[in-house]
Amino acid sequence: MTVRVGFYGTGFISRTHNWFLKYSTADHRVVAVHDPEADRAQAFADRVGARAVGEDELLDRVDAVFVTTWTSEHERLVAAAAERGLAVFCEKPLAVDGTVAQRMVDAVEAAGVVNQVGLVLRFTPQFIHARTLLSDPRAGRLLAVSFRDDQFIPIQSHYGSTWRVDPERCGRGTLLEHSIHDVDVMQWMCGPVESVSGTVREVHGYPRIDDVAVARMEFANGGVASLTSIWHDIVDRPSLRNIELFSENLYLSMDGTPEGPLTWQFTGEPVQSLQGEALAHACIEAGHARIDDLAIVPGGAMFNPLTPFLDAISNAKPSPLPFSEALPAHRIVDAIYASADRSGAVVATA
Ligand SMILES: NC(=O)c1ccc[n+]([C@@H]2O[C@H](COP(=O)([O-])OP(=O)(O)OC[C@H]3O[C@@H](n4cnc5c(N)ncnc54)[C@H](O)[C@@H]3O)[C@@H](O)[C@H]2O)c1
Numbered sequence: 122m123t124v125r126v127g128f129y130g131t132g133f134i135s136r137t138h139n140w141f142l143k144y145s146t147a148d149h150r151v152v153a154v155h156d157p158e159a160d161r162a163q164a165f166a167d168r169v170g171a172r173a174v175g176e177d178e179l180l181d182r183v184d185a186v187f188v189t190t191w192t193s194e195h196e197r198l199v200a201a202a203a204e205r206g207l208a209v210f211c212e213k214p215l216a217v218d219g220t221v222a223q224r225m226v227d228a229v230e231a232a233g234v235v236n237q238v239g240l241v242l243r244f245t246p247q248f249i250h251a252r253t254l255l256s257d258p259r260a261g262r263l264l265a266v267s268f269r270d271d272q273f274i275p276i277q278s279h280y281g282s283t284w285r286v287d288p289e290r291c292g293r294g295t296l297l298e299h300s301i302h303d304v305d306v307m308q309w310m311c312g313p314v315e316s317v318s319g320t321v322r323e324v325h326g327y328p329r330i331d332d333v334a335v336a337r338m339e340f341a342n343g344g345v346a347s348l349t350s351i352w353h354d355i356v357d358r359p360s361l362r363n364i365e366l367f368s369e370n371l372y373l374s375m376d377g378t379p380e381g382p383l384t385w386q387f388t389g390e391p392v393q394s395l396q397g398e399a400l401a402h403a404c405i406e407a408g409h410a411r412i413d414d415l416a417i418v419p420g421g422a423m424f425n426p427l428t429p430f431l432d433a434i435s436n437a438k439p440s441p442l443p444f445s446e447a448l449p450a451h452r453i454v455d456a457i458y459a460s461a462d463r464s465g466a467v468v469a470t471a
Pocket of ligand 1 (some may be wrong): 213282
C-alpha cells in the first residue's frame with residue numbers, strides 16, 4: 122500500500138519529517154500540505170512534489186495526517202483527522218496541558234485510528250541502549266539521574282518562531298515546549314514518577330514562558346532525578362544535553378545526540394563506550410530496534426520514527442509510540458508547574 126501523506130504545518134519540524142520520509146523504506150507519497158502561510162505551504166509542496174490545498178480538502182486526499190503546527194492547533198486538527206478515520210502523527214507536546222492531551226488520546230482511541238506522537242528521543246540509540254543497560258540485573262537499584270538541557274530561546278536563528286513566547290499558542294516555556302522530551306525519556310528509562318517538586322523562572326519577561334526550570338522527580342523505584350532546563354541567549358549553543366545516571370553498580374553518561382557516545386561502566390568492569398552506527402547495532406542486537414529503521418545521519422545514527430508509523434498504517438496494527446505514551450510526561454510536567462506555583466511543594470503525579 123502506498124500511504125498518502127498530508128501535512129498540517131510546513132515549518133521547521135515538517136522539514137525534519139520530510140527528511141525521515143525521504144529515507145524511509147515504507148511505501149508512501151506526500152500528496153497534500155496545508156499552512157495558512159500560503160507561500161510557505163507552496164514552497165514545501167514544490168519541494169516534496171505535493172499540492173498545497175485547503176484545510177478540509179487535505180482530508181479528502183490522504184491516508185495519514187502529520188500535525189506539525191504550533192501546539193494549540195494540535196487538538197482541533199487531530200480531532201478532524203480522527204473523525205475521518207485517518208491515521209495521525211502529532212508533534213510533541215501533544216497539547217498545552219495534560220487535560221487536553223488526554224482528550225486527544227480519547228479521540229484517536231475512540232476513532233480506532235493509528236496514531237503516533239513525535240517524542241523523537243525514543244528513537245535515539247543512546248536512550249534505547251541506556252534503557253537496556255539500566256534494566257540489566259547487574260545494575261542494581263537506580264540511585265540518581267542528573268539531566269541538564271539548554272538551548273538558546275527558540276525565537277531566533279533557525280527556529281525564527283514567535284509563537285514560542287505566546288502562551289495562547291505554546292502553553293508554557295522550556296519545560297513543556299522543549300523538556301517534555303527529557304521528562305519522557307527519563308520516565309521511559311527509569312520507570313514511573315510518583316512525585317515532583319519544581320521551580321520556574323521567567324527571566325526574559327514573557328508571562329508564563331519559563332526560561333529556567335529546575336525540577337526534582339521521585340521514581341517509584343526509589344531513584345531520584347534532577348532536571349535543569351534553560352533557555353538562554355547564547356546562540357552558539359543550539360540544543361545541548363548532559364546526562365548522567367547512577368545505579369548501585371552502573372554509571373552511564375551521554376549527551377542525547379545521534380552522534381555522541383554512550384559511555385558506561387559496571388562495577389568491576391572496564392569503561393565502555395559506543396557511538397554512531399556501532400551503538401545503533403547494539404540496540405538492534407539487543408532486540409530493541411529494527412534494522413529496517415536504521416537512519417544514518419551526518420556523524421551518527423538514529424532509528425527512523427516514521428517507518429514504523431507508516432508500516433503500522435499499511436499493516437493495520439498499532440504504532441510503536443501512540444499518543445497514550447505521552448500522557449505520563451504531560452502529567453509530570455503539569456505537576457512540576459503546579460509545584461512551582463506552590464513555592465516548590467511536593468506534588469504527586471497520579
Ligand atoms: N520533535 C521535536 O524535536 C520538535 C522540534 C521542533 C518543534 N517541534 C514541535 O513541532 C510543532 C511545530 O514547531 P515548528 O518548529 O515546526 O514551528 P514553525 O513555526 O516553524 O511551524 C509551524 C507552522 O504551523 C503553521 N500553522 C499554524 N496553524 C496551522 C493550521 N491550523 N493548519 C496548518 N498549519 C498551521 C504555521 O503557519 C507555521 O508555518 C510544535 O508543536 C513544536 O513543539 C518538535
